[in-house]
Amino acid sequence: MSRFDICKLLGIKYPIFQGAMAWIADASLAGAVSNAGGLGIIAAGNAPADVVREEIKKVKELTDKPFGVNIMLLSPFVDDIVKLVCDEGVKVVTTGAGNPSRHVEAFNNAGIVLIPVVPSVAAAKRMEKLGAKAVIAEGMESGGHIGKLTTMALVPQVVDAVNIPVLAAGGIADERGMAAAFMLGADGVQIGTRFLVAKECTVHRNYKERILKAKDIDTTITGQITGHPVRVIKNKLTRAFDAAEKEEMGKQTPDMERFDNLGRGALQKAVKEGDIEFGSVMSGQIAGLVNKEQSCREILDEIMTGFNKLVK
Ligand code: TUI
Numbered sequence: 001m002s003r004f005d006i007c008k009l010l011g012i013k014y015p016i017f018q019g020a021m022a023w024i025a026d027a028s029l030a031g032a033v034s035n036a037g038g039l040g041i042i043a044a045g046n047a048p049a050d051v052v053r054e055e056i057k058k059v060k061e062l063t064d065k066p067f068g069v070n071i072m073l074l075s076p077f078v079d080d081i082v083k084l085v086c087d088e089g090v091k092v093v094t095t096g097a098g099n100p101s102r103h104v105e106a107f108n109n110a111g112i113v114l115i116p117v118v119p120s121v122a123a124a125k126r127m128e129k130l131g132a133k134a135v136i137a138e139g140m141e142s143g144g145h146i147g148k149l150t151t152m153a154l155v156p157q158v159v160d161a162v163n164i165p166v167l168a169a170g171g172i173a174d175e176r177g178m179a180a181a182f183m184l185g186a187d188g189v190q191i192g193t194r195f196l197v198a199k200e201c202t203v204h205r206n207y208k209e210r211i212l213k214a215k216d217i218d219t220t221i222t223g224q225i226t227g228h229p230v231r232v233i234k235n236k237l238t239r240a241f242d243a244a245e246k247e248e249m250g251k252q253t254p255d256m257e258r259f260d261n262l263g264r265g266a267l268q269k270a271v272k273e274g275d276i277e278f279g280s281v282m283s284g285q286i287a288g289l290v291n292k293e294q295s296c297r298e299i300l301d302e303i304m305t306g307f308n309k310l311v312k
Pocket of ligand 1: 099
């Protein structure tokens with residue numbers, strides 16, 4: 001059914017990547033996912049290289065299976081992180097929130113398999129030309145920083161446009177979502193939101209509880225005015241964003257700094273302090289389907305058992 005064997009390419013058991021959630025996807029989560037047969041991914045996010053180096057060290061102690069590191073291209077530490085993954089012999093790098101072309105030579109020299117997240121067909125084609133080994137086509141159902149297209153519309157168009165493996169992301173949390181993605185031509189999936197509630201996920205208890213009780217309509221998009229739209233759970237922070245957006249839109253010269261100030265530190269506030277009212281609780285639209293806390297092994301085994309039944 002799928003055109004490429006992503007498992008063979010990466011030496012993993014299941015064609016499932018764990019989404020690289022900034023401030024959340026650490027060695028504990030990535031190691032557990034890799035041990036369970038998926039591709040665990042450490043999110044570098046906005047963290048400095050020293051912090052990421054420690055996580056890489058820890059994940060190597062936790063698992064002898066392949067793992068990846070995600071480089072968030074808006075980070076002020078991008079260059080340091082690129083050097084770090086090359087020095088540490090990381091095998092797989094995913095990128096998000098931008099175009100990784102500036103770093104491709106470094107990745108190639110280090111023998112790193114580059115798998116960028118793309119929000120459009122044009123970006124997917126650019127990445128293929130650059131030498132990316134696969135792409136992750138991420139729809140706007142995803143949590144965090146998002147593009148404009150839905151997974152349903154984006155994935156088949158990317159599949160038709162490139163001759164490298166395509167992983168689907170955005171709105172996938174169970175075997176039905178995974179099977180649907182394969183029907184669209186995907187060769188694998190990336191799952192974020194469901195891993196937020198994994199036993200091995202170290203996110204604050206309040207954050208987990210909020211995802212577990214989330215309904216279908218509980219997410220919204222903030223920051224559209226800034227050019228960096230982010231999907232999060234509705235709360236007091238998103239209402240403040242909405243109010244500020246309405247006010248600033250009416251002005252001749254909107255005060256963009258106001259949005260930076262509102263967003264600054266908000267993700268850490270939710271992830272580390274558990275402030276789910278004034279913090280940024282990033283989550284995909286599929287949170288309403290995520291109702292039980294399980295180990296990463298239970299999550300992956302459940303999805304793969306169901307998937308194999310569905311595609312038979
Ligand atoms: O990156 C993500 N999701 C994220 S990053 C993040 S941390 C953050 N916090 C606040 C503001 C901004 C970031 C939280 N969630 N997903 C992958 C993703 N990549 N979504 C969209 C894109 C993307 C956008 C434009 C990828 C490439 C691109 O341009 C490529 C090109 O060729 O122009």
